[in-house]
Amino acid sequence: MIKVILHGCNGKMGRVLVKLMKEDPEIEVTAGIDKEPEKYTNDFPVYAHTALCREKGDVVIDFSHHSALPQLIDYCLAAKTPLVTATTGLSGEDMARLAETSKSIPVFHSANMSVGINLMTDLAARAGKTLGTAFDIEIIEKHHNKKVDSPSGTAYMLANAINAAFNNNKEYIYGRHGKADIRKDTHVGIHAIRGGTIVGEHTVIFAGPDEIIEITHTALSKDIFGLGAIKAAKFLTKQPSGFYNMNDIIGSLSL
Numbered sequence: 656m657i658k659v660i661l662h663g664c665n666g667k668m669g670r671v672l673v674k675l676m677k678e679d680p681e682i683e684v685t686a687g688i689d690k691e692p693e694k695y696t697n698d699f700p701v702y703a704h705t706a707l708c709r710e711k712g713d714v715v716i717d718f719s720h721h722s723a724l725p726q727l728i729d730y731c732l733a734a735k736t737p738l739v740t741a742t743t744g745l746s747g748e749d750m751a752r753l754a755e756t757s758k759s760i761p762v763f764h765s766a767n768m769s770v771g772i773n774l775m776t777d778l779a780a781r782a783g784k785t786l787g788t789a790f791d792i793e794i795i796e797k798h799h800n801k802k803v804d805s806p807s808g809t810a811y812m813l814a815n816a817i818n819a820a821f822n823n824n825k826e827y828i829y830g831r832h833g834k835a836d837i838r839k840d841t842h843v844g845i846h847a848i849r850g851g852t853i854v855g856e857h858t859v860i861f862a863g864p865d866e867i868i869e870i871t872h873t874a875l876s877k878d879i880f881g882l883g884a885i886k887a888a889k890f891l892t893k894q895p896s897g898f899y900n901m902n903d904i905i906g907s908l909s910l
């Protein structure tokens with residue numbers, strides 16, 4: 656039985672993970688950490704801070720807030736516990752911290768734990784490479800009205816994969832309010848919609864002369880992210896130190 660320390664256990668994704676792990680005989684929550692520890696009644700202890708957690712887990716799963724990352728990394732390093740982090744809104748400095756941490760313990764990060772988005776990322780990069788600069792690229796993401804970061808981590812993941820296909824010469828343009836000039840072919844427009852209970856929708860538009868290609872992924876339930884994180888946790892407990900992502904568990908998606 657794999658023992659999980661669930662960081663952010665009382666959040667929306669935390670509740671999904673608690674439910675999914677109850678249904679899985681191979682994995683269980685040993686302790687939770689959440690800055691609102693009493694929000695729900697849980698059948699495992701919940702602490703307000705990593706420093707208070709005495710339980711030992713085989714792996715930490717994190718769906719919380721990017722501001723918690725430094726303390727979470729300190730905890731994982733001290734407890735020598737592998738870290739699966741799905742939290743978004745990470746800065747370049749945060750990513751560098753995760754990469755440094757992965758020299759000492761196994762670390763898994765993906766801004767989107769679904770299989771579909773990871774395939775879409777490959778498809779979008781390939782489309783960018785094939786279509787070249789004749790096609791303008793815009794990314795639209797839609798999420799629920801409780802999401803705190805924008806644009807989404809997934810929008811960045813898609814943009815970065817496309818950018819890599821263009822030797823990283825793209826410039827990200829966030830909305831166009833106040834812009835009084837035409838777009839350049841080096842621009843990638845990124846636009847965030849927030850409303851209702853939208854689980855998550857990402858569209859990459861390639862708009863060319865007289866034709867348009869759109870690639871869309873729609874998440875219909877948060878379970879897809881939770882199941883991906885559980886797969887990642889099971890995978891990570893068997894790995895040496897290193898920095899892993901979804902491609903390591905779903906195999907090469909190169910088309």
Ligand SMILES: NC(=O)C1=CN([C@@H]2O[C@H](COP(=O)(O)OP(=O)(O)OC[C@H]3O[C@@H](n4cnc5c(N)ncnc54)[C@H](O)[C@@H]3O)[C@@H](O)[C@H]2O)C=CC1
Binds near residue numbers: 720722804
């Ligand atoms: N990679 C993926 O596939 C997915 C990533 N996410 C990301 O996961 C994160 C959480 O999403 P939700 O559950 O929807 O948010 P949420 O706001 O419902 O839950 C976050 C939880 O973390 C707790 N928290 C915040 N700061 C903390 C701290 N310093 N220490 C301990 N606990 C803290 C909050 O009290 C809350 O219970 C977000 O960054 C979101 O973008 C969400 C869905 C899928």
Ligand SMILES: O=C(O)C1=N[C@H](C(=O)O)C[C@H](O)C1
Binds near residue numbers: 743766806
């Ligand atoms: O906050 C969310 O809900 C989600 N966040 C992730 C992101 O920022 O990309 C992944 C998913 O789209 C849901």
